[in-house]
Amino acid sequence: MGGVPPALRPHLTRWTSLAPPVALVVLALTWGRYPGGVVVALVAVVLAAAVLAAVHHAEVVAHRVGEPYGSLVLAVAVTVIEVALIVTLMTAGGPQASSLARDTVFAAVMITCNGILGLSLLLGARRYGTTVFNAEGTGAALATVATLAALSLVLPTFTTARPGPEFSPAQLAFAAVASLALYAMFVVTQTVRHRDFFLPVAPGGGPLAEEEHAAPPSTRAAVASLALLLVSLVAVVGLAKVESPAIEAGVAALGLPQSFVGVVIALLVLLPETIAAANAARRGRTQISLNLALGSAMASIGLTIPVIAVASIWLEGPLLLGLGSTQLVLLALTVVVGVLTVVPGRATRLQGGVHLVLLAAFLFLAASP
Known part of the structure; x- marks a missing residue:
């Protein structure tokens, strides 16, 4: 999200400022109801506008605060609202939603570590031949994601204190x-101790110079964009829940298996980050894209599991967190391929394609287990 993208042009700023409050009004009018086909289609259009507005305002905030804070703002904001959505759906779904947290979090990990990461590498390498990034920072992020996934999603499958994967x-x-x-240790490392590990790098390996034409927005504009970003994200997740009956029916x-609902929810919620990461990759700032991808995966696990642990006090039924055998294989393959991608500090279109194929395998096997 470094630099000022085309989305910051004045004629776009007007509608990106209007879209979030309009989406919030639509959410208020449709919340708790079961809209018909025409209204569902209208909600989908408003949802798409809210997603694009969220990307715009995230880029404004990121340009003001700089990296890696900008990536952190979007990753944490999206994840906090994602957690709220998961808890809301689990509360409303009762025992039938006992695996929703696992399905959504695992889908988020696969989408970020394969989809967003692979798309970013592919777009960056497609334009520049070979895309470069900081292996130290990206490797630390990948190691943290792998550890979080193992502690929260793998171990429940093998523990014996409770029957089943819980x-x-x-x-x-x-x-x-x-x-x-x-997660706290990683945030301190990323923003305080070793901030330079997470900044964009030039092809020669040095720091990438800031774009000269990109004057940072004023503090007032950045605060306004932060507020509109939060409104956009609330609207995105809320409208996704409004759409959830139509999604479940579809x-x-x-x-398709019921667990595929978690995949669709993760795809919708992560759409703003996907677009933001793709925009950064096109501008040759692959490190920012990787910060978004791995930071989102880390936040999805590191913030969801603690909240779910507290919510489990009043949630009905078991809390199934352990992955099945197919999911374990996909997760292990993702970690191994991710390590091989990250270690060199540079990647070609091949690495991006490999990660995207892993995402395709996940989506196919989620639809046809």
Whole structure:
């Protein structure tokens, strides 16, 4: 999100300022109802406008505060609202939603670590031949994501305190505390101790110069964009929930498993980050794209598991967090391929294509397990 993208032009600023409050009004009018086909289509249009507005305002904030803070703002904001959506759906769904947190978080990890990362590498390499990034910062982020995924999604499959892929209360509490600690340590590393590890790099390996034509927005404009970003994200997640009955009906009509609902929710919620990462990659700032991808994966686990652990006190039914055998294979393959991609500090279109194929395999197997 470095630099000022075309989305900052004045004629676009007007509608990006109007879209979030309009989306919030539509959300208020449709919340708790079961709209018909025409209204569902209208909500989908407003949802798309809110997503594009969120990307615009995230880029304004990021340009004001600089990297890696800009990537962190969008990743945390999206994840906080994603967690709220998961808890809301689990509360409303009862025991049938016992695996929704696992399905959504795992989908978010696969979409970010394969989809956003692969798309960013492909776009960056397609334009520049070979795209470069900081292996130290990206490697630290990938290691944290892998550890969080193992503690929260892999271990429940193999523990014996409870039948099935779930933690005992003590194990869940440990996973929650460990997740928060890991995420906090990474944020300190990214923003304080080793901030230079997460800044864009030039082809020669040095820091990438800021774009001279990109004057940072004023503090007032940045604060306004931050507020509109939060409104946009609330609207995106809320409208996604409004659309969820139509999504569930569509999933059932297509004969897909119920767990695929979590995949669709993750795809919708992560759409702003995907567009922002793609925009950064096109401008040769692959490091920012990787910050977004891995930061979002990390926040999805590191913030969701602690909240779910607290929410499990009043949620009905078991909390199934452990992955199945197919998901474990996909996660292991994603981590191994991710390590091989990150270590050199540079990538070609091949690496991007490999990650996108892994995403395609996940989506196919989620639809046809």
